Amino acid sequence: MGDQTVSYLQNALQEKGYRLTSARQVIVQELAASGGHVTADDLAVLVHEKAPGVGRMTVYRTLELLSELGLIRPVYQGTGAAHYILMDGGHHHHLVCSVCHRVIEFDDCVLGEIEQLICSRYRFQVQSHLLELYGRCPDCQ
Amino acid sequence: MGDQTVSYLQNALQEKGYRLTSARQVIVQELAASGGHVTADDLAVLVHEKAPGVGRMTVYRTLELLSELGLIRPVYQGTGAAHYILMDGGHHHHLVCSVCHRVIEFDDCVLGEIEQLICSRYRFQVQSHLLELYGRCPDCQ
DNA sequence: CTCTGTGCAAAGGATTTGCACTACG
DNA sequence: CGTAGTGCAAATCCTTTGCACAGAG
Secondary structure, eight states: OOOOOHHHHHHHHHHTOOOOOOOHHHHHHHHHHHTTTTTTTHHHHHHHHHTOOHHHHHHHHEEEEEEEESEEEEEEESSSEEEEOGGGGEEEEEEEEETOOOOEOOOOOSSHHHHHHHHHHOOOEEEEEEEEEEOOGGGGO | OHHHHHHHHHHHHHTTTTOOOOOHHHHHHHHHHHHHHEHHHHHHHHHHOOTTTTHHHHHHHHHHHHHHTSEEEEEESSSSSEEEEOGGGGGEEEEETTTTEEEEEOOOOOSHHHHHHHHHHHOOOOEEEEEEEEEEEEEGG
């Protein structure tokens, strides 16, 4: 979740023609450093510590931009504010405990026999799941 | 998405010791009838048409309750308000178009070779995905 | 230089809470 | 009957927007 993520995000921004401002650099750095699963406000605080000049609005707008580009995703995780997760390499998986709401990330993308694997590897008792696939529908290709 | 969903949800509520009030009955019926993917406000309007006495607050609170019980899930889908989806039988899958944001539901739960299958069956070009697994972590079992 | 990006403050929505009242079990 | 559930309104929280200014390319 370190430098490679940072440069990946920064490159993606520039390749799409967006400017790599100092504010965006800090935001992306802190987002990557946090490993994701932060709210916009959480991130704004982190960013503000590193770069006091960067306001909360810019964080919101940058997150929105990264979301549009498919680089991150907002998800509901318990209460209130949206949590943003990194979509490194186009996919993301995590386990959400239905009791303590703890979030356990995992990178294994073995789409077959997932649940058995999760159960044995993380000792996580899978009860249900949500699989969201993003892409282009027939009309939009 | 019909009567069986309704009775499933209603039974689940009662088994957990929650009262099956007339307001909750209508809310669950309309939620099931809509097939999910509605916002709390959307649902409040639907419910209000069928039962004018039921207020928006009750809809919010019922959705929150159903979410806690793992029967439905709030998800971000484009702008603003949370959309609620039915977690029938413990799982849910859908395709989200990155261009028009259309949502295409599918029931096939073939966890192997999913993407190829989706591509050939729905002509949906999968670009990325998010798989969320819900259950109990080691500490909470 | 020009146009995108930023910051502030204020608006706009969505969701939650407090409290008195109703009705399920 | 007693407690969980409801309705209303107001409060709260998150997010978006308008506009003048600053900085990247």
